[in-house]
Amino acid sequence: MLKEFFKRYWWTYLLGSFFLIIVDLLQLIVPRVIGNIVDALKVGLNDISALKLSIISIFMIALGVFMARFFWRILIMGSARRFEYYSKKILFEKLLSLSPSFYDKTRVGDLMARFTNDVRAVRMAMGPAIVMIVDAIFLTSVTIIAMGTMVDWSLTWIAIIPLPFLAMVTSFFGKMIHNRFKSVQESFSDLTDTVEESVSGVRVIKSYGIEDLRYETLKKKSQDYVNKNMRLVRVWGMFFPLIQLLASIGYIIATFYGGRKVILGEITLGEFITFTAYLGMLIWPMMAIGWVINLIQRGRASYKRLLDILNRESEVISKDPVAAKKLQGHVIIRDLTYRYPGSERVVLDNISMEIKPGTKVAIVGTTGSGKSTIAKLIARLYQVPDGKIFIDGIDINKLPPETVRENISYVPQETFLFTDTIKGNIAFGIEDDEEERIVKYASVAAIHEDIVQFPKGYDTLVGERGVTLSGGQKQRVAIARALIKETPIVILDDCLSAVDTETEARILSSLVNSTEKKTIIIISHRLKAVRDANVIYVLHDGKIVGHGTHEELIESNELYRRMYERQLLEEKLEEE
Ligand SMILES: Nc1ncnc2c1ncn2[C@@H]1O[C@H](COP(=O)(O)OP(=O)(O)OP(=O)(O)O)[C@@H](O)[C@H]1O
Structure with missing residues (x-):
């Protein structure tokens, strides 16, 4: 660099x-x-x-x-x-x-x-x-x-004797000042974190009645910040007077020997004045030597830390990439066993599945069974071994990143919206922001009605400076953002959890009916919402324990039947 x-x-x-x-x-x-x-x-x-x-x-x-x-x-x-x-x-x-x-x-x-x-x-x-x-x-x-x-010359050599000490003192104090300044900064960020956490979590603090405890924590951190600042002030307080002391020793020597030379007529008064002015001019470069040693040392260490990031390579690499093209959306997973990088744990155990183009496939199962992992691997967020996942017959490892981006919309479990207008957030994945297209996909994601209720409609700001959207509204904006890309494959990774079952089912059916045939892969905890999927895969502990239509699984799969019955019961209890 x-x-x-x-x-x-x-x-x-x-x-x-x-x-x-x-x-x-x-x-x-x-x-x-x-x-x-x-x-x-x-x-x-x-x-x-x-x-x-x-x-x-x-x-x-x-x-x-x-x-x-x-x-x-x-x-x-x-x-x-x-x-x-x-x-x-x-x-x-x-x-x-x-x-x-x-x-x-x-x-x-x-x-x-x-x-x-x-x-x-x-x-x-x-x-x-x-x-x-x-x-x-x-x-x-x-x-x-x-x-x-x-x-x-003889006066020069004597007068500059104390100057190297200036460089040594500056170097020593420079290091000390830096260390103490660093601990002041750490203490400051600790303090601001506590204030920020206390303000954003004020409702939790109040509901638990722990205001006094929080106040004590804050007081302790403030005191620590003051103490660390005092330690810094003390070194600064020592540093400049010490520099002045050393510099004045130079002046004392110069005045004594120089004055003597003026009296003896060896140098003129004007030369003596010139000499002392030059001596004063040497103080700064001597201090500079001391500072520069620290600055270079710190710069080198930091540069190494920057290179450490710059030398990293993405773990997702495309070997012999094929030319970018429009995909149909035929996904095949063949005997895939997967561990996350740096982990020994088998998260997916010999998984095989086929997702035909234009079909709606659901992946359901127990928590932590590996559902999201399958979604992330199809979206190429992590590297898989060769010959395990194919899209339209092409090994996913040969698909260039831009082909994946142009053909797959992936809506992750955690919704993230930018501090922008709702319109900006929806049109985020596309080049232009055509009004009509935005409204169309907001309607598919069942968020249009909510948006027009806001005084500024699609121009409403989202985030700290704008409106606070509910969890379900945020999820639906994120879905509209993914759909607007109009890709042949859409992966919805449990991204409707904060929406009620009816709205979830409505979104899914309007998605199926909205445009040309898409391959839809949906991960959901609510079996009722995915009942009409062409194929449902049931996962447990990294393994596929069954697949088929809803009716087939109710008949043949014990885990699926139990999950479904429990959900029906819960729904009934909620209604009562
Ligand atoms: N980035 C990661 N690194 C290492 N292990 C991970 C990572 N992400 C997930 N795991 C592990 O992989 C397993 C499967 O996780 P995954 O998120 O795929 O499950 P899931 O079926 O989607 O769960 P849930 O329904 O609770 O969302 C879990 O045990 C999890 O701890």
């Missing part, structure tokens, strides 16, 4: 460093001009125009410094910001390309930390650290040379 970036933007660093060096050189002139004025005044300067000339030259230098500073900042810091954008972009592209198994194993918080803290650490190493390196190397050497050649 860095290589490609530098290949494109190396010139900004080169030009930026050039301006930085100009600033450093121009800054060196001012103490010299002042020193000359002092010497001239001392010997009785009576020409005011010479003084004016010196003042004009100082002003011109300041103007030059102003411009050169502006340019290096834009060039170097600007490139570091550009890197931030570039790295976040490719990181995000990578995240979109990775398969669900990656997300099964990665915490969202960890990814967010890489997006924020790690990218920032690398940016710091590519912006401020570069400036510090240039300053540390160039400003230090030219200032020391200027001190030695323009004033006196």
Whole structure:
């Protein structure tokens, strides 16, 4: 990633460093001009125009410094910001390309930390650290040379003795400040998490009457945040006075030996003043050496963490992909035994099924029996071994991702809507947002009537800043979003659980009747809603324990009959 970036933007660093060096050189002139004025005044300067000339030259230098500073900042810091954008972009592209198994194993918080803290650490190493390196190397050497050649070498060597200690102290404190700052940040996010959780879970807190307990937790976390901040304030409090102390030792030495040399007539007063000004100019590059060590170390560690994500490969790969095409929707699963990546547990045990194009197939069974896993594998969210799942006779491993996306609509168990209008959420999977098509599929998903009841209709905002949809409404919006893609295969993974049985059955029958023949795979806990499916597969503990029509299964399958009777009984009890 860095290589490609530098290949494109190396010139900004080169030009930026050039301006930085100009600033450093121009800054060196001012103490010299002042020193000359002092010497001239001392010997009785009576020409005011010479003084004016010196003042004009100082002003011109300041103007030059102003411009050169502006340019290096834009060039170097600007490139570091550009890197931030570039790295976040490719990181995000990578995240979109990775398969669900990656997300099964990665915490969202960890990814967010890489997006924020790690990218920032690398940016710091590519912006401020570069400036510090240039300053540390160039400003230090030219200032020391200027001190030695323009004033006196022996005085220079003595006066700079305390300066390396400045770099050591800065490096030491820099590390300490970083560690303490990190723990302040952790404490802060812990505190905000608690506040956020308490606010969003306020109803649960109140219903359990645990307000006092929550208050105590919050008080403890606030106190911890204050304590950690105090630890940070203490190091900052020590750091700058210590730097000043070390710097003033340099001044004491310079004043003692320099003053002596002025008295003995070895250097002039003006040279002495120039010398002390140069000494002051060395403090910053010395501190820069200390900081830069930490910045580079942190940048390197963070860069490794970014590469760790960028070097991941999606676990779902298409070998010798066939050309993308429109599928009919004939799904065959042959002797499929499946374990999730990194897990030893057999989730599907020797499964075989055939789903003919244009039919409605239901998968039912006990919880955790592997129903959703079958849906996810057909939708190619996880990699399966070769020769196990075929669509239209093509091994699913040969189907390119775009063919899968264009031919399969998968509605997962958990509904997720974006902070957008209802219209935007439904039209999400398609390029255009034709009003008519949106209304058509909202009607199929039995959500149109609900939407027109809202004051802003389809333009109603969903999410925190908009209306709160009920669980069932959210599910139906998600179904409309999947249907609008008009794919030959639709997989509904128990995505109607928050809708009543009648509405579920209505949605399913309007889906069957709505458009051209689709292959519909539906996973449901409610057997009544899928009674009319062409084939129903019954799963238990990863195995298919029966299949057939509803009537056939009632006759022949013990598990299915028991599940169905229990549901009828529950329904009856609810009615009473
Ligand atoms: N990403 C995953 N990694 C590892 N194991 C998983 C993963 N997802 C599901 N499982 C395991 O696979 C088994 C089958 O899960 P699956 O979600 O397919 O069941 P299900 O029949 O759909 O259940 P339910 O009806 O409760 O939704 C479960 O034991 C579950 O713990």
